[in-house]
Amino acid sequence: MVNLYPLVQNECIKIIKKKxxxxxxxxxxxLIPMFTYAQMKVSQNNLKQFGTSDWRAEQRQKIVDYTRSIxxxxxxxxxxxFRRVEVMLAQYYLDKDVNPAAPNGVTFxxxxxxxxxxxxxxxxVMVVASDLVSSEHTTGTIKLLLTRPVPRWKVLMSKLxxxxxxxxxxxxxxxxxxxxxxxxxxxxxGWDMPVFFGFKIVxxxxxxxxxxxxxxxxxxxxEFGLVWYSALIVAVMSLMISVLIRSTAAGMGLMLAVLISxxxxxxxVSSWETAKYLFMVNLRLTDYLTGSLxxxxxxxxxxxxxxxxxxxxxxxLASFAVxxxxxxxx
Numbered sequence: 528m529v530n531l532y533p534l535v536q537n538e539c540i541k542i543i544k545k546k547x548x549x550x551x552x553x554x555x556x557x558l559i560p561m562f563t564y565a566q567m568k569v570s571q572n573n574l575k576q577f578g579t580s581d582w583r584a585e586q587r588q589k590i591v592d593y594t595r596s597i598x599x600x601x602x603x604x605x606x607x608x609f610r611r612v613e614v615m616l617a618q619y620y621l622d623k624d625v626n627p628a629a630p631n632g633v634t635f636x637x638x639x640x641x642x643x644x645x646x647x648x649x650x651x652v653m654v655v656a657s658d659l660v661s662s663e664h665t666t667g668t669i670k671l672l673l674t675r676p677v678p679r680w681k682v683l684m685s686k687l688x689x690x691x692x693x694x695x696x697x698x699x700x701x702x703x704x705x706x707x708x709x710x711x712x713x714x715x716x717g718w719d720m721p722v723f724f725g726f727k728i729v730x731x732x733x734x735x736x737x738x739x740x741x742x743x744x745x746x747x748x749x750e751f752g753l754v755w756y757s758a759l760i761v762a763v764m765s766l767m768i769s770v771l772i773r774s775t776a777a778g779m780g781l782m783l784a785v786l787i788s789x790x791x792x793x794x795x796v797s798s799w800e801t802a803k804y805l806f807m808v809n810l811r812l813t814d815y816l817t818g819s820l821x822x823x824x825x826x827x828x829x830x831x832x833x834x835x836x837x838x839x840x841x842x843x844l845a846s847f848a849v850x851x852x853x854x855x856x857x
Contacts, residue, residue: 534677534685535692542655542693545662551651551697555704562639563709570630582626586617593617612820619738623723631717632710633743637750639705641813644754646790648701649761649810653782655693656765658775659686660850679851687766687843694762698755702747722746724816746816753812756832760806760839761786767842770850793822800825806838 542548593610596602602610620627640648660683706715721740765782772778789807802808803823809831814821821827 531681531685531688534681535688538659538685538689539692542659542689545658547655548693548696551654552700552704554651555701556708559639559704559708563635563712566630566635566709567712582629583621586621590614590617608820612818616818619723623740625721625723625740627722629717629720630713631720632706632713632715633717633720633747635709635713636702636705637722637743637747639709640702640750640754641817643701644757644813645793645811646786648698648754648758649786650783651697651701652694652758652762653765653779653786655697656690656762657769657779657782659690659766660769661773661775661778662769680847683770683847683850687763687846690762690766691759694758695755698751698758702751718742718744724749724818727818750813750816753816756835757810757812760835760842761810763839763846764806764842767846770846770853799823803830804834806835809834 593614597607597610597614616627720743722743723738723740724746725737725739727737761782765778768778768782769775772781785807789805789810792802792805793808793811800823803826808822809826812828812831812835815828815831
């Protein structure tokens with residue numbers, strides 16, 4: 528019997544040789560400077576608009592603008608609810624005298640990851656995961672692979688372990704590139720800046736009784752843990768699609784459509800409560816740390832983690848069930 532280590536090593540070599548990971552890193556290296564420049568322009572525009580670099584002026588203006596829009600009859604009710612929450616959060620940071628977006632490399636990394644968890648990082652993971660099995664059919668190596676004296680479940684397990692490793696590598700690489708590139712502009716400090724978390728949304732109110740400050744480095748670890756889990760679920764679902772669909776292009780197209788539709792649904796499904804059981808709507812786990820309003824009432828962090836876990840578990844079961852019995856000759 529062959530142990531898993533050489534199989535995993537072989538799968539890692541194949542992933543590296545495909546240069547998909549290199550493509551992902553090049554995309555990150557190209558886009559992060561653009562986002563850094565955009566953030567710098569935002570800071571400069573705020574300075575021009577408010578005439579000062581004081582973040583408090585920006586927060587006060589945000590409260591004024593959102594409060595004014597809440598009283599407008601043209602603004603949909605779900606938007607009003609979101610803005611009520613934002614007003615309360617802004618006032619909370621003012622009362623605590625803490626800038627929620629102090630310009631530094633750590634804060635930029637935190638904000639980038641928070642905004643990338645719903646679509647950008649899942650797309651990067653999908654690029655690597657979508658052809659782990661389907662490419663074996665395309666190149667014809669699946670027959671050679673399965674004629675070796677290795678149980679099929681071990682072959683797929685080696686692919687799953689390799690996928691977990693490369694998913695982790697993508698998330699870590701994103702963090703490092705964000706910090707290193709943005710730090711050139713904003714500086715590399717901010718690790719011990721206090722960040723408040725524990726906000727709980729109750730209807731249109733924000734419950735701050737459980738809010739407490741933590742150092743930004745600890746908050747970043749919590750955030751990356753949630754981002755990694757979301758990326759992992761996308762990875763195992765991409766693996767399942769790769770097992771079910773022999774065409775790499777079709778598999779990538781299907782996952783791309785699912786992920787993009789999830790981004791659209793997140794902004795449109797406030798009245799469709801059943802949609803909260805779709806995995807795409809639950810990918811933005813980091814929103815629960817900041818107290819952002821969930822897309823659908825009744826959603827919270829334990830609920831989203833449970834939904835993602837169920838989807839991920841079913842995907843793994845389906846992958847092994849199909850792969851171990853699949854007819855490779857037809």
